[in-house]
Amino acid sequence: MLNLKQTCLIKNVTIVNADERMDNYDVYIKDGVIQHIGRLIEIEADEVIDGVNQYLLPGFIDMHIHGSAGSDAMDATPESLHIMAKSLLKEGTTSFLATTMTQSIDKIEEALKNLAVFKSGKDEAEMVGVHLEGPFVSKKRAGAQPLEHIIPPQLSLFQRFQELSGYRIKEVTVAPETDGGFEFVENVAKTGVVVSIGHSDATFEEVQKAVVLGVKQGTHLYNQMRPFHHRDPGVVGGTLLLPEIQAEIIVDFIHSHQESVKLAYQMKGADHIILITDAMRAKGLPYGDYDLGGQLVHVTESGAHLENGALAGSVLKMDQALRNMKETTNCTLQELVAMTSFNAAKQLNLTGKGRIKEHYDADLVLLDKDLKIQKTIKKGNVIKNL
Numbered sequence: 001m002l003n004l005k006q007t008c009l010i011k012n013v014t015i016v017n018a019d020e021r022m023d024n025y026d027v028y029i030k031d032g033v034i035q036h037i038g039r040l041i042e043i044e045a046d047e048v049i050d051g052v053n054q055y056l057l058p059g060f061i062d063m064h065i066h067g068s069a070g071s072d073a074m075d076a077t078p079e080s081l082h083i084m085a086k087s088l089l090k091e092g093t094t095s096f097l098a099t100t101m102t103q104s105i106d107k108i109e110e111a112l113k114n115l116a117v118f119k120s121g122k123d124e125a126e127m128v129g130v131h132l133e134g135p136f137v138s139k140k141r142a143g144a145q146p147l148e149h150i151i152p153p154q155l156s157l158f159q160r161f162q163e164l165s166g167y168r169i170k171e172v173t174v175a176p177e178t179d180g181g182f183e184f185v186e187n188v189a190k191t192g193v194v195v196s197i198g199h200s201d202a203t204f205e206e207v208q209k210a211v212v213l214g215v216k217q218g219t220h221l222y223n224q225m226r227p228f229h230h231r232d233p234g235v236v237g238g239t240l241l242l243p244e245i246q247a248e249i250i251v252d253f254i255h256s257h258q259e260s261v262k263l264a265y266q267m268k269g270a271d272h273i274i275l276i277t278d279a280m281r282a283k284g285l286p287y288g289d290y291d292l293g294g295q296l297v298h299v300t301e302s303g304a305h306l307e308n309g310a311l312a313g314s315v316l317k318m319d320q321a322l323r324n325m326k327e328t329t330n331c332t333l334q335e336l337v338a339m340t341s342f343n344a345a346k347q348l349n350l351t352g353k354g355r356i357k358e359h360y361d362a363d364l365v366l367l368d369k370d371l372k373i374q375k376t377i378k379k380g381n382v383i384k385n386l
Helices: 078-091 105-116 155-164 181-189 204-213 234-241 258-268 318-329 333-347
Strands: 007-017 020-030 033-038 047-050 055-058 060-065 093-099 126-133 169-174 194-197 215-218 246-249 273-275 288-292 295-300 303-306 364-367 373-378 381-383
Touching (some): 007 333, 020 333, 055 333, 060 126, 060 318, 060 333, 078 105, 078 126, 093 373, 105 126, 169 181, 181 194, 204 234, 246 258, 288 303
Parallel strands (some): 007 055, 194 215, 246 273
Antiparallel strands (some): 020 033, 055 364, 295 303, 364 373
């Protein structure tokens, strides 16, 4: 349910940013923006929230999500995007990159045209851009990306995709070692798009070269990456070792073992990790059979898998990813903010998000001491009945 009141005052709450924790503070929100942060703010508000014994975090930003609640970005309908965006608020995600996948050029273009004109509603997470995952990936590391539609990176085609999306593509996953890949990385990076190495069979040396040319992120660390070997560290080794790379991680303990998550945390540090869900349409729905890019996906307690056994995205929610990360690493609340919002906002140049600060967007998540969501606030709108 959406509360359309224009002002809100959160009292006596613990504010958590990536670099600070402020106990017993008040936050005053008006017209979707944080107007004032201080102690004992005395002002009338349409709604007053008691924040005692609760944490206030910036709203989560999911840079890699395909679908949720029965909908998918590749459905190419506004209805699907609205359903997806509304459902994400339940898990504390206030901003997201709608993520496409490898398909025929026609289907990708159809999805991009739909994404170009999409505008999130007041009771929905904000689509802040598009993540183009495929078709410019390696057939050797396809995973759930359909082999028949994988093609070498083509700058001219990407430019067409970008135009059709209304220049909303903010991240692209690419295998730089494929034909034309390095030239693609260099040229796309110059446009400000986040170039992420993923579904890649690159050697460590090729990863190094790609980083020099502009790669600054790694798509779902460990998964569909050339694995680490002591004589060839591969993409996994490159992502872990090179400080220029921000590592996306799906912390559902299906895509990565708990100790692998701990390794990434110890190697990269919280300031170089971005928690993502890589969720598909079955998120939030019962176990069963679902579609992903025209492929049958079996969703069970052991995850989402194609008929050949390959993992096909996740059904992970961002709030669960946060709790899983805390459980595995015992990281601080400040580090959790870095990994769930601040780092993503920085990568995407979202200057008004990822931080609880005066004049920033009032995109917030209120958590109890067990890190369970109590309320999500999107642009000052308090979403209840989660």
